[in-house]
Amino acid sequence: MLAFLMDVVLVLLVAMPLLAAIYGREYVHRDPAAGFLGVWHVAIELVFPAVAVLAFWRYAGATPGKMALWLKIVDAKTGAAPSTARLLARYVGYFISSLPLFLGFAWIAIDRRKQAWHDKIAGTLVIYDD
Numbered sequence: 658m659l660a661f662l663m664d665v666v667l668v669l670l671v672a673m674p675l676l677a678a679i680y681g682r683e684y685v686h687r688d689p690a691a692g693f694l695g696v697w698h699v700a701i702e703l704v705f706p707a708v709a710v711l712a713f714w715r716y717a718g719a720t721p722g723k724m725a726l727w728l729k730i731v732d733a734k735t736g737a738a739p740s741t742a743r744l745l746a747r748y749v750g751y752f753i754s755s756l757p758l759f760l761g762f763a764w765i766a767i768d769r770r771k772q773a774w775h776d777k778i779a780g781t782l783v784i785y786d787d
Contacts (some may be wrong), residue, residue: 663722750775
């Protein structure tokens with residue numbers, strides 16, 4: 658969970674200044690319920706993070722937050738690097754894990770293999786990479 662929070666902060670540190678530069682300083686104070694403002698908003702808030710996360714997972718085995726904590730994503734059965742299809746399923750699974758008050762992430766605390774719901778969905782496992 659700490660790695661995920663570190664990654665969220667990193668994305669915000671990149672996205673917020675870009676969005677403020679495009680839409681003005683008042684963007685930071687706008688009501689999030691107002692919806693998306695345009696193509697740049699969608700690109701920076703949705704597309705950029707998805708592409709960045711999937712690229713880090715695919716080519717480094719972890720996002721910067723996971724790397725900082727010496728964690729790595731592997732295939733749960735083989736221990737090898739997961740396929741791109743598994744990584745896509747894991748990314749979609751993040752939304753499923755977060756919907757019921759982040760219960761899918763909290764599941765790590767009680768699961769014997771320490772898998773979150775998105776890991777179970779994708780057949781992945783997070784291990785220490787020492």
